[in-house]
Amino acid sequence: GQNIDQPTEMTATEGAIVQINCTYQTSGFNGLFWYQQHAGEAPTFLSYNVLDGLEEKGRFSSFLSRSKGYSYLLLKELQMKDSASYLCAVSSPSGTYKYIFGTGTRLKVLA
């Protein structure tokens, strides 16, 4: 079956670094995505990994290990506006490249 797991909630302090983990078990793999979603809004794209390793984009970095079915999103220099839900999603090549989302991690940044 398809299974994507993330911690439900995390709390961190402004200016700190936080790592949000995601483990997955899917039938097929065609890439892993991280999205940010503020309450009541649609998700916005953060990063995409299809090969093993680290992808860096400003304050955000994402890591992938396909052999371990594991990814993490690293947020540096946390700001209050980073308080949001972070969704891990896997693209599964089932003909139409279906995207399956994880449970999401609600991050609260404290002053």
Add this chain to the structure above:
Amino acid sequence: GAVVSQHPSWVICKSGTSVKIECRSLDFQATTMFWYRQFPKQSLMLMATSNEGSKATYEQGVEKDKFLINHASLTLSTLTVTSAHPEDSSFYICSAKTGPGELFFGEGSRLTVL
């Protein structure tokens, strides 16, 4: 990036009525669109994959007669919630992609059934 527009953003309806939500890709052609449902503080649950010119593919547990999906053109997919009931109240989000890469989301539609 690509733009996906969803309408309406908010809709309130009476129990038993039907509601239609539109999803448009504004600057690209989307042969495939996805419809998600999201309950408060939960993640996105894929409801169905909408394919242009053919029937939608529904996820297990999603009633196809309840949630009618039509993808009549390369830029428009619609989701109709038929005979809506309070338990159908949710945040519905559509998405589209230009290829096997990034998924672009609409703004979402919040449905409240009284």
